[in-house]
Amino acid sequence: MSQDIHRLVELLARDSTSRLVAALARRLGAARIDVAEDAVQHALMQALSLWPFKGVPDRPEAWLATVARNRALDLLRGETRGLALAEELVPLSVPPIQADGRFDRELNDDELALLFAVCHPALSPDMRVTFALKTVCGLTVPQIASGLLSEPATIAQRLARARRQLEASGVVIEPPPPDQTPDRAETVRTALYLMFNEGYSASSGEALTQPEFCVEAVRLARALARHPMTMGPESDALAALLALTAARLSTREGPDGVAQLLEDQPREQWDRGLIALGLAHLERSARGNAITVWHLRAEIAAMHALAPSAAETDWARIASLYDELGEIDSSPMVALARAVAVGRAEGAEAGLAALPEIDGNPYCAAARGVFLSELGRGDEARICFEKARTLARTEPERRLMEKRLTF
Amino acid sequence: MAQYMLLLHQVPNYNVDLPREKMMEMTKRYMAWAEGLRQKGKLAGGEKLTASGGRQLRVKDGKTVASDGPYAEAKDVIGGYFVIEAKDLAEAEALAGDCPHLALSPTNWAEIRPIEDMSQARAAAG
Numbered sequence: 001m002s003q004d005i006h007r008l009v010e011l012l013a014r015d016s017t018s019r020l021v022a023a024l025a026r027r028l029g030a031a032r033i034d035v036a037e038d039a040v041q042h043a044l045m046q047a048l049s050l051w052p053f054k055g056v057p058d059r060p061e062a063w064l065a066t067v068a069r070n071r072a073l074d075l076l077r078g079e080t081r082g083l084a085l086a087e088e089l090v091p092l093s094v095p096p097i098q099a100d101g102r103f104d105r106e107l108n109d110d111e112l113a114l115l116f117a118v119c120h121p122a123l124s125p126d127m128r129v130t131f132a133l134k135t136v137c138g139l140t141v142p143q144i145a146s147g148l149l150s151e152p153a154t155i156a157q158r159l160a161r162a163r164r165q166l167e168a169s170g171v172v173i174e175p176p177p178p179d180q181t182p183d184r185a186e187t188v189r190t191a192l193y194l195m196f197n198e199g200y201s202a203s204s205g206e207a208l209t210q211p212e213f214c215v216e217a218v219r220l221a222r223a224l225a226r227h228p229m230t231m232g233p234e235s236d237a238l239a240a241l242l243a244l245t246a247a248r249l250s251t252r253e254g255p256d257g258v259a260q261l262l263e264d265q266p267r268e269q270w271d272r273g274l275i276a277l278g279l280a281h282l283e284r285s286a287r288g289n290a291i292t293v294w295h296l297r298a299e300i301a302a303m304h305a306l307a308p309s310a311a312e313t314d315w316a317r318i319a320s321l322y323d324e325l326g327e328i329d330s331s332p333m334v335a336l337a338r339a340v341a342v343g344r345a346e347g348a349e350a351g352l353a354a355l356p357e358i359d360g361n362p363y364c365a366a367a368r369g370v371f372l373s374e375l376g377r378g379d380e381a382r383i384c385f386e387k388a389r390t391l392a393r394t395e396p397e398r399r400l401m402e403k404r405l406t407f
Numbered sequence: 408m409a410q411y412m413l414l415l416h417q418v419p420n421y422n423v424d425l426p427r428e429k430m431m432e433m434t435k436r437y438m439a440w441a442e443g444l445r446q447k448g449k450l451a452g453g454e455k456l457t458a459s460g461g462r463q464l465r466v467k468d469g470k471t472v473a474s475d476g477p478y479a480e481a482k483d484v485i486g487g488y489f490v491i492e493a494k495d496l497a498e499a500e501a502l503a504g505d506c507p508h509l510a511l512s513p514t515n516w517a518e519i520r521p522i523e524d525m526s527q528a529r530a531a532a533g
Contacts, residue, residue, distance in 0.1 A: 006439075013427070051434065054453070056442075
């Protein structure tokens with residue numbers, strides 16, 4: 001009983017409302033995304049406060065849709081054009097709730113159009129991520145602020161700026177024309193990758209991860225890979241990468257609140273279901289000849305997911321995948337990851353030589369410390385771990401460096 | 408089987424500023440409780456009352472005088488009610504005792520009032 005209620009409320013609050021927001025926003029236009037969100041939020045709050053007394057209506061989604069539409073009409077009272085649009089919303093079609101798993105829910109056309117709009121190139125990358133989390137994923141401003149380690153007011157301002165920018169750029173909430181779809185889809189994939197990273201390694205604070213962001217990024221990447229408009233090897237490769245990486249999410253922090261390196265993670269606790277999902281996408285990503293950054297990253301993630309232990313990992317192969325990746329993506333973080341793989345494949349000396357200089361980066365300092373200590377240069381290693389501890393962005397990472405220093 | 412009115416007293420709008428997650432938690436508990444009663448045939452009805460927009464009526468010097476609440480400013484209002492079916496007051500009290508309303512805020516409280524049973528009077532009147 002209470003399980004059913006729990007599930008129903010979760011489904012309504014997440015799935016039904018995000019579909020409703022997309023349906024309303026697409027019809028009301030980019031300038032009125034906030035009206036769509038407010039109207040749906042109002043409907044949800046009404047439902048939450050009334051249903052205990054009245055019982056759950058027979059068609060909960062239709063109930064929400066009607067209340068949201070009426071609220072939108074109220075909100076647009078003073079605005080002729082908006083009101084005309086809102087009046088066309090009768091009857092607003094409401095997709096029924098699907099009893100899908102949390103990574104399985106597909107995007108309908110409204111939701112995909114909205115995802116394209118909030119990841120529009122007219123917006124900055126951080127706006128895209130924030131906007132998608134709010135409007136497509138339906139997270140609240142406080143949730144987003146705590147995940148992005150920002151103040152709710154800052155997030156609210158960023159969202160308001162993003163809406164104004166969409167309006168000023170004349171963006172419509174429609175899928176892009178076919179000739180622009182590949183480029184626009186790549187922008188969406190990059191935004192989902194950033195969203196995932198925000199969740200996977202929080203950039204400061206007490207918590208190491210924001211699983212909510214990762215779950216949403218995996219879900220959307222999978223949906224992108226399955227929607228006829230965006231399906232293709234690149235989308236499958238991104239879905240593979242995110243699912244395979246998300247499989248390790250719960251082991252990134254040990255029970256003692258200390259960050260756990262890949263080699264120390266209890267691999268039996270990795271999520272087998274997500275690994276299977278990731279591998280299925282990886283297989284589909286091999287159609288065609290394209291090798292994108294997503295393919296390379298996904299293959300690296302798969303090698304880790306399938307290796308029985310850190311010691312039994314094919315580090316030489318991983319290092320060469322990073323070589324390829326470095327040719328497309330010359331970011332210092334790729335060079336750092338490559339150096340770690342080289343160090344594992346060929347020894348600490350080679351790893352040390354391959355390490356880039358990244359000022360202010362705790363992982364770089366920590367990797368240097370590890371190689372130095374493996375070479376028996378304990379004093380120099382200590383200096384690096386000290387530095388990494390000072391630079392550490394989250395408490396679990398700081399604790400890990402402290403642990404290193406006590407050896 | 409007798410009917411009991413469960414009146415839910417609260418500070419007006421005590422829950423308006425709750426974040427959505429809190430609100431969802433609250434609703435889940437509330438709905439689980441109400442649906443539980445409903446399925447056992449112990450819930451005859453219920454309504455939520457709004458915190459504003461009500462009017463109070465009194466007759467003064469033979470004239471009906473209406474005034475605004477004040478509801479939103481009041482310290483204690485009835486936020487809603489349920490009608491519970493129970494065999495006696497003890498059962499009604501046990502059923503109402505789990506109502507999440509009580510645990511949601513220290514200022515919340517509830518009142519159980521037996522609904523006057525007219526069936527015996529009717530039977531006597533024949």
